[in-house]
Amino acid sequence: MRVRVLPRETAAAVITGAVSAAGWGVAVATVLLTVPVLVETLAARDRLADLPLALILLGVVLGGILAVVLRPRRWVVLAYLAVAGLATVGYEVLLLTGDPGIVASSPYLVNRPALALVLVGIPATRALVGIAWSLLGFGAAMVAGIVAFAIVGMTFAPGYGPLMVLALSTVAYLTLAAIQVRIRRRVPNFDDLEAETRALAHGEDLARRTTAVVHDTILNDLAVVMSAPDRLDDRTRERLRADLETLRGADWISASAASRDLAVEDAGLRNDLARLASEFQWRGLSLHLTGSPLASHVLAPEVAAALLWSLRATLENVVRHSGATTAEVEVIADPRNVTIMITDKGTGFDPAAVARDRLGLRTSVVERMAAVGGRAQIWSAPGEGTSVIITAPANAAVAP
């Protein structure tokens, strides 16, 4: 999961665009609220005959607003301004014709459609573009008013409504733009911070791998030397050389490096398990290997490597700490996981009592498996032996 933060430019565009949505809402409300006022006023002036046409013209304006809401494209808004502008001219001419007194106290009823012209623009991503659309709508409203008043031979009286709407929308755009400018100055770039987090996690993962490999190779080798006879046999010398080669090559540090040939083939993992069994049998631990076939399982290279290294580390613990001379290794493969269970009947231990400064199974098995999406569980008690279950995710299943 990423931090729930939008890039500032995207957030600014969303918020600025939302001012247009607010304008659409007001435009719809304005037209709808005009209808009852119109009905009552025309009835009072005994002009109900003009009502149907006035309602049709308001309906045209309303339809135009809905068209913009459904398809907020530039050409749709321009078409809206043209069509709703004409409807506004018709509406104003209709109300003013033969009844100049309707604007005597206020042009409120007459200029309602003009307000809807100022309020409807495209969802602008920048404040200046939003203000420009409001100005265009205001211009259309003024032209419609001038034409309508000219047709009926009256002096143009636009009222304060369209100007107030223009002022309010401009203030809204500028306020939000000011907020975005202030926020851009204060908010850090979370994309960069996230990339840094991932780089740190990658570094920690590499450090864990190094710790586990050094523990399993050179630290164990030093322990072998501490208790070795005066003369080393060839197998021990070969093991020391192989471990040193593993550390010097350090291919396992590279995330992309293919680690051993046990990714896709049953034979690879089986051969490695056989090699491990041979190595530990030579060191005095008899292994009983049982389990299901692995031919249908695909393990990612790093998962296969982690599985094998974890098994090696577990067996190393059996040899060094359990006092047991035999161990059971069972391989269980299901469609999603490959699980290896290692059981010995040695001295056992209390996992809760293990000191924090003991590395063993923690780095070599538990953390190593967790790093590749697997898990390791340990059951043990003093005198009861130990069972370790290592589970690795199988990425996919292929036909055997």
Next chain:
Amino acid sequence: MLDRRFLRLSAQEADPLSWFTGSLVPLVFAGLSLLYGGTFAVLTWGSSREPVLQLVGVGLCTAACVLVHVLTRPMRRRLGWGKATVALLLGIAGFALSAIGYAHTALSIELWWAPFGLALVIASLGPYLPPRAIILLGTAVTLVSVPIAFAFVHPVVSAWGPAATALILASPLVSGIAATAGFSLAVVARTLPLIERRSQAMLSLDAPRGVRNEELERERLARLIARAAPFLEGIAESGRVTSADRTLAGQLARRLRDDLVTQSNLTWLDSVATERLVVVDPHRRADTMRASQRTALRALIRAILETPGTDAGSLLVELRAHPDGSTAVGVSLDFELPEGRRIMHLAPYYLALRGSVDDLEWSDDRFLRMTFNLPPSSGAAATSR
């Protein structure tokens, strides 16, 4: 079909970082209310029987917007229905006082400041309330305030019939509700899918950083085995082990083991600022944090440490495991910066963290204290032998 969450979340909840300086919105609306209402009150001073009531009404509507500003400061809890209602009641009182003041005055209700003033109070709540709350509270405000105003001003309105008068009084309020709810809905409906799509997309490690990490790790490995590797190589070559070799092997093993334990016990938090940060994490709970939580907490810690006035070394981060598997995290430090500047400096980091953790609490006196919870993790328990 409309996602119900769009009606239940406010613009601020959907994207808190866009609104931590958003209290400018109520302040601008407070200014507009003062300007328009004040001008209208002055222009009608002579014709009103109770002109002072207009000034009081303007003051109340302005104060309502200012109250919203105060209630939505960055570190406060989200604005709930209760607090919003208090602000709206102030606005209604201003509207009603203005109506009383114009009770016997010939008035152009189309230009009357009070409905606009109350509509501005509704609008000032826009970024902080969900659309559903805006619609419900706005409707309630309209149903309460318009009849009150109608009762006082209708007798003196001659240009319009009763229905038109009521609708003209209600028009700014209805427009305010439509604008505010439309704005809030548009922000939430566009922001949520964007954020959720981003949250699902994991960034991949860029190649240069990955290669650099690998180089650093090879250098660290070389340092770790610098003494032991040549020693073991010599043993493997000669095939002989003396008692001096055994003693040296023991010394090298102890030193190497100490180095490995030290490295293994470090969590990612220790690497943020080793010398200026005290981390108490006995159960290694820092490693259970998700990448987004790590990013947000690391950014906050860095911002704190980069703030002038921070007492170096006083920053303490403590992680404690709960029996249910969740983790309680506490952050505390000494701070000497004035509160306002401190809040504005830390707000974006605090808000980013709030989006990634549960129950984030902020306590800010001279010492800054912050606590939050991390939900239980399904990760394997670490043990060692």
